[in-house]
Amino acid sequence: MLVADIVGLPLPIIATKLCTTESSQAGLPKIERTARRSIITPYLPFIIETLNTYPTLTVERLYEMAKARGYPGRPSHFRHRISELRC
Numbered sequence: 908m909l910v911a912d913i914v915g916l917p918l919p920i921i922a923t924k925l926c927t928t929e930s931s932q933a934g935l936p937k938i939e940r941t942a943r944r945s946i947i948t949p950y951l952p953f954i955i956e957t958l959n960t961y962p963t964l965t966v967e968r969l970y971e972m973a974k975a976r977g978y979p980g981r982p983s984h985f986r987h988r989i990s991e992l993r994c
Contacts, residue, residue: 946980947988958992966990 914921947954950973957969970978970985978985 945988947978947985950976950978954989954992958989 953976954969954973957964957972966986966989967982969989970982973985
């Protein structure tokens with residue numbers, strides 16, 4: 908028998924009530940995770956300098972330039988991060 912059946916409330920309501928508003932789950936404190944360094948981080952100075960020099964440079968060309976300098980990431984991740992920089 909489910910708790911929802913015993914209490915007489917829908918399961919989503921019970922799940923909501925178990926969580927507190929202080930970013931914890933079921934009354935337990937949230938586990939802090941260490942921040943991971945992005946694979947693009949070492950290339951950011953080059954990327955920012957290049958974008959400042961050539962603001963209309965396409966992301967495809969910039970990706971090829973970073974790739975030639977050893978960037979190991981995929982084009983989709985690169986495009987996403989460049990779009991954040993250009994905003």
